[in-house]
Amino acid sequence: MQQQVSNGVIENGASCSTNGHGDTTINGVSLNPSAQEIVRIIGQYLNNEGLSRTCEALMTESGCRLDHPAATKFKQHVMDGDWSKADHDLQELKPLLGQNNHIMDMKFLLLEQKYLEYLEDGRVLEALHVLRNELTPLQHNTSRVHQLSSFMMCSSIEELHERTQWKGKGEESRRTLMEKLQSFLPPNVMLPPSRLCNLLTQALELQALRCTHHNTKETISLMNTSLLVDHCCSKDNFPVHTVQVLNDHCDEVWYCEFSPDGTKLATGSKDTNVIIWDVNPETCRLTLYKILEGHNYGAAYISWNPDSKHLIACGPEESPEVWLWDIETEKFLKVSQSPEDALTCCAWNKDGSKFVVGGARGHFYQCDMEGTVLDSWEGVRVNGLWCRKDGKTVLASDSHHRIRGYVFEDLLDHHILKEDYPIMTFTVDKNDRLALLNVATQGVHLWDLNDKCLVRRFQGVTQGHFTIHSTFGGCNQDFIASGSEDTQVYIWHIRNELPIATLQGHTRTVNCVAWNPIHPQMLVSVSDDCSIRVWGPKDKLPKPSGVS
Numbered sequence: 001m002q003q004q005v006s007n008g009v010i011e012n013g014a015s016c017s018t019n020g021h022g023d024t025t026i027n028g029v030s031l032n033p034s035a036q037e038i039v040r041i042i043g044q045y046l047n048n049e050g051l052s053r054t055c056e057a058l059m060t061e062s063g064c065r066l067d068h069p070a071a072t073k074f075k076q077h078v079m080d081g082d083w084s085k086a087d088h089d090l091q092e093l094k095p096l097l098g099q100n101n102h103i104m105d106m107k108f109l110l111l112e113q114k115y116l117e118y119l120e121d122g123r124v125l126e127a128l129h130v131l132r133n134e135l136t137p138l139q140h141n142t143s144r145v146h147q148l149s150s151f152m153m154c155s156s157i158e159e160l161h162e163r164t165q166w167k168g169k170g171e172e173s174r175r176t177l178m179e180k181l182q183s184f185l186p187p188n189v190m191l192p193p194s195r196l197c198n199l200l201t202q203a204l205e206l207q208a209l210r211c212t213h214h215n216t217k218e219t220i221s222l223m224n225t226s227l228l229v230d231h232c233c234s235k236d237n238f239p240v241h242t243v244q245v246l247n248d249h250c251d252e253v254w255y256c257e258f259s260p261d262g263t264k265l266a267t268g269s270k271d272t273n274v275i276i277w278d279v280n281p282e283t284c285r286l287t288l289y290k291i292l293e294g295h296n297y298g299a300a301y302i303s304w305n306p307d308s309k310h311l312i313a314c315g316p317e318e319s320p321e322v323w324l325w326d327i328e329t330e331k332f333l334k335v336s337q338s339p340e341d342a343l344t345c346c347a348w349n350k351d352g353s354k355f356v357v358g359g360a361r362g363h364f365y366q367c368d369m370e371g372t373v374l375d376s377w378e379g380v381r382v383n384g385l386w387c388r389k390d391g392k393t394v395l396a397s398d399s400h401h402r403i404r405g406y407v408f409e410d411l412l413d414h415h416i417l418k419e420d421y422p423i424m425t426f427t428v429d430k431n432d433r434l435a436l437l438n439v440a441t442q443g444v445h446l447w448d449l450n451d452k453c454l455v456r457r458f459q460g461v462t463q464g465h466f467t468i469h470s471t472f473g474g475c476n477q478d479f480i481a482s483g484s485e486d487t488q489v490y491i492w493h494i495r496n497e498l499p500i501a502t503l504q505g506h507t508r509t510v511n512c513v514a515w516n517p518i519h520p521q522m523l524v525s526v527s528d529d530c531s532i533r534v535w536g537p538k539d540k541l542p543k544p545s546g547v548s
Contacts, residue, residue, distance in 0.1 A: 031062060031063070031064070036062070036064050039058065039059075039062045039064045040064055040065075040066055040191060041191065041195045041196045041199070042058065042196065043055045043058050043059055043064070043066045044066060044191050044194075044195055044196065045194075045195075045196040045197070046058065047066065048194065066191070067189065067190040067191060068093075068096060068188075068189045068190065070089060070092045070093050070096065070189075071093065071096075071185060071189050071190040072190075073089055073092075074086060074089035074090070074092075074093060074181075075178055075190070077089055078110070078174060078177060078178050078181065079171070079174050079175070079178065081117065081169075081174065083110055083111075083113075083114045086110055087107065087110060090103055090106055090107060090110075093185070093189070096186070096189050097184070097185070097186065097189070098186070101184075102184040104138065104140050105140075105184060106181055106184050107138065108135070108138060108140050108141055108144075109177060109180055109181060110177075110181075111130055111134050111135050111138075112135070112144075112148065113173070113174070113177050114130055115127050115130040115131060115135065115148060116148075116151070116160075116164060116166055116169075117169040118130060119151060119152070119154070119160060120157055120160060120168060120169050121169070124152070127152070128152070131145070131148065131149055131152075135148065150163075151163060151164060178193075179193045197222060200222060200227060201221065201222060204220050204221065204222070204225055204231060205220070207220075207230055207231040207232075208220050208231055211231055211232055211233050212493050212496070212500045213233040213234070213235050213237070213238045213500065214231075214233045214475070214478070215233065215237070215238055215239075215474045215475050215478070215479070215520050215521065216233070216237075216475060216520075217475055217520070235501070236537060236538035236539070237521070237537045237538070237539075238501065238521075238537065239284075239515075239520075239521055239522060239523040239535040239536050239537060240491075240501045240503055240535060241535060241536060241537065241538050241540070241541050242503075242505050242533055242534070242535060242541075243283075243284045243285060243534045243535065243536040243540045243541060243542070244284075244285050244286060244533070244534040244542075245505075245531055245532070245533055245534075246277075246286060246531065246532040246533075246534070247530060247531050247532075248275055248288060248532075249267065249269040249271050249273065249275065249530055249531075249532070250269075250271045250530065251269055251270040251271035251298075251530060252269060252270040252271075252508075252511070252527075252528040252530060253267055253268070253269045253270075253511065253512075253526035253527060253528075253530060253531065253532060254268050254269060254270060254298065254299065254300045254301075254316070254467075254511050254512065254526070255267065255268040255299065255300055255301055255302050255469065255511065255512045255526065256268075256302075256512050256513070256514045256524050256525070256526045256532065257302045257303070257304055257512075257514050258279070258304075258514050258515070258516045258517055258524070259304050259308035259311075260304055260306055260307075260308050260517060261308040261518060262279060262281070262516050262517055262518025262519050263278070263279050263308065263518075264276055264277065264278065264279060264289065264308065264327070265277040265279055265286055265514070265524060266302045266304065266311055266313075266327075267302075267526055267532055268295070268298070268299025268300060268301065268302050268313055269298060269299060269530075270298040271298070272293065272294065272295045272296060272297075272298055272299070273291050273292065273293055273295065273299070274291070274292040274295065274299045274302065274311075274313050274323075274325070275288065275289075275290075275291050275292070276289040276290050276291075276292065276327050277289055279516065279519070279522070281516075281518075281519040281521075281522065283540060284519075284521060284522045284534060284536030284537070284540040285534060285540075286524075286532070286534060289327075290327070290330065292313070292323075292325055292327070292330065292332070294323075294332075295313055295315060295321065295323060296315070296319075296321060297315030297316060297317075297318075297319035297321060298315055298316055298319075299313045299314070299315065299323075300314060300315055300316040300319075300344065300467070301313070301314040301344065301345055301346065302314075303346045303347055303348055303355070304348070305348050305352045305355075306348060306350065306351070306352040307352050309326060309327060309328055310324065310325065310326055310327070310352075310369075311324075311325050311327060312324050312325075312335075312346045312348070312355060312357070313325065314343055314344050314345060314346050314357065315343075315344065316344060316467075317342070317344060317360075318342050318361075319342065319343065319344060319359075320338070320339055320340070320341040320342060320343060321334060321335075321343070322334070322335040322343045322346060322357050323335075324355075324369075324371060333370070333371045334371070335357065335367060335371040340361070341359065341361070341363045342359035342360055342361040342363060343357045343358065343359045343363060343365075344358075344359045344360065344383065345357070345358055345359065345382060345383060345384050345385045346358075346385060347385040347386050347387045347394070348387060349387050349391060350387055350388075350389055350391055351391060353368070353369065354366060354367060354368050354369070354374065355367055355387075356385050356387065356394050357385075358380065358382030358383075358385055358396060359381075359382060359383075360381050360382070360383055360399065361381065362378065362379045362380060362381050362382075363376075363382075364376065364377040364378075364380040364382050364396070364406075365377075366394075366408050374408075375408040375409075377406060377408070377411075380396060380398060380406070381398050381399040381400075382396045382397070382398060383397055383398065383399070383423070383424075383425075384396065384397035384403075384423065384425055384426045385397075386426070386427065386428045386435075388405075388428075388432055389432040392407050392408075392409060393405045393406070393407055394406045394407075394408065395416065395426075395428065395435075395449075397423040397425075397426050397437075399422075400418075401418055401419045401420065401421060401422055401423055402415070402416070402417065402418045402419075402423075403416045403417050403418075403423065403426065403435065403437075403447075404416055416449060416452060417435070417447050417449075417452055417454075419437065419439050419442070419445070420442075421439050421440045421441055421442050422439070422440040422465070423437050423438070423439055423440075424438045424439065424440055424463070424465070424466070424467050424468060425437070425438045425467060425468065425469045425470070426438070427469070427470065427471060427472065428449070429472045429477050430472070430477055430517075431477075432449070433448065433449060433450060434446060434447065434448060434449065434455070434472070434494075435447045435449050436470050436471070436472060436480060438463055438468050438469065438470055438482065439463065440463065440464065440465050441463065441464060441465070442457070442463065443457065443458060443459070443460075443461045443462075443463045444457075444458040444461055444463070444470050444480065444482050444490075444492075445457055445458070446458070446480070446494070456494075456497050457497060458480060458482070458490070458492050458497050458499070459497050459498055459499070460484075460490050460498070460499045460502065461482050461483075461484040461486075461490045462484045462485040462486040463484065463485065464485055466485055466509055466511070467511065468482065468483045468484065468485070468509070468510070468511060468512070469482075469483065469511065469512040469513070470482035470483070470513065471513050471514055471515050472494075472515070473514075473515020473516075473517075473520065473523065474515060474520045475520045477494070478493060478494050479491055479492065479493060479494060479515070480492045480493075480494055481513045481515060481523060482513060483509070483510030483511055483512055483513050483525060483526075483527070484509070484510055485509045487504070487506045487507055487508060487509065487510060487527070487529075488502050488503060488504055488506070488510065489502070489503035489506075489510055489513055489523075489525045489535070490502055490503075491503070491523075503525070503535060505533055506525065506527040506529050506531065506533065507527070507529045508527050508528035508529040509527060509528045510525050510526070510527045511526055511527060511528060512525070512526050513525045513526075521536055521537050521540070522534065522535075522536055523535040523536070
């Protein structure tokens with residue numbers, strides 16, 4: 001059948017007209033430019049799935065064309081490995097590519113594939129001819145030409161594939177080549193590869209981002225998600241249900257922290273004990289591992305070494321004691337320079353070889369694993385510490401409502417941020433970019449450390465002058481959780497200031513919350529009511545007696 005092209009639409013002997021808005025009418029059916037694009041995208045999908053006749057019928061009835069005829073011919077010649085014809089097609093395509101065309105890039109890719117296929121076939125002289133007489137004269141990407149020439153020395157096809165990271169002559173490598181070439185072609189000439197699948201994947205990713213309770217390591221994709229309904233995670237799969245309540249501490253519980261490998265939990269209490277718990281991720285429950293005794297002032301802050309075997313425990317307010325524990329051997333080391341010290345906060349260097357301790361009286365030390373002071377900083381009244389990923393910079397919150405960065409090696413410090421009210425505690429996310437602050441009378445604030453700007457003021461939590469610790473958590477640390485003086489635990493999605501969950505169960509101030517870094521379905525909170533509460537999904541709730 002004779003086909004005529006008008007305004008990008010193929011007329012297959014059908015009645016065709018256009019209006020001033022770009023709408024096209026075929027046999028009485030009006031298609032605006034957007035509808036035409038949708039038809040082309042659907043047609044490409046059908047064609048890729050092997051439904052070529054269905055695709056042809058769609059193009060015929062709609063009056064649209066999938067790709068420009070010159071581009072279709074070019075693709076066929078590439079897939080057939082007919083390099084001379086493909087090169088000739090490039091000249092035909094050139095007027096369609098506009099001023100900023102990439103003909104040279106496309107020609108280079110064609111010749112590269114041609115050269116490699118000759119090498120694989122053992123046609124060394126033909127490959128050498130391509131290298132010397134076709135690729136080199138282009139004077140394009142000379143570093144790649146030199147690299148291609150080195151492949152002449154490959155002694156086998158296997159070595160060629162390994163050194164080039166190339167799939168070898170055939171449909172797969174030519175399809176990969178075609179995808180690279182398509183990136184240089186305007187979409188009105190040839191659609192980008194797998195356009196419908198890419199659009200649907202982007203839609204699924206956006207749905208996951210907007211899902212307020214999306215807390216799974218499994219990536220949603222076209223292979224495991226239905227397109228018939230929008231993605232939405234059930235709140236029952238989120239850690240909002242009390243799975244376990246532990247009352248092993250006999251006084252206020254001040255702090256809790258999971259080990260970096262997610263297998264242990266440490267809790268510190270006014271009762272002078274640090275308890276180490278074993279984590280069962282299958283049941284979201286804790287079992288007693290051992291009790292570390294003798295913290296005379298109580299254990300108000302704990303920091304795990306990256307090895308998940310050593311930890312530091314600090315006391316409250318005027319405590320001069322810092323305890324360094326090996327939890328397996330129960331070997332401990334008291335770190336204290338003098339009875340006048342006040343050391344209430346600590347942090348491990350990211351390589352786990354040293355740590356920093358500090359306090360409100362201006363004592364600020366960097367120590368090794370033996371407790372030996374390596375460096376000290378005078379006059380810095382510290383109430384919170386964090387070691388950055390660079391292995392040098394220590395962040396410290398101070399009595400002037402600031403967080404500053406300190407580099408012990410160079411004795412240099414610099415401003416990071418300042419609040420209008422006291423910073424009670426702070427922590428930093430795993431990407432070393434965002435800081436979470438509990439600010440007296442203000443609640444929980446999120447700061448960008450790089451841009452040095454306030455990002456969020458999370459609402460709902462009651463924060464006076466008590467020491468309350470908040471945390472990042474969940475998959476990709478998409479969530480924020482904090483205790484509160486109103487006895488509740490608050491959870492927010494990191495992009496929203498209003499809480500997505502408020503957990504009830506404690507009867508006094510919730511001092512600290514910890515989210516398991518490996519098993520994101522597990523959250524723990526501790527309180528002045530002397531209890532530890534484990535929160536998990538609904539399916540982890542204890543079954544009533546008699547139910548199997």
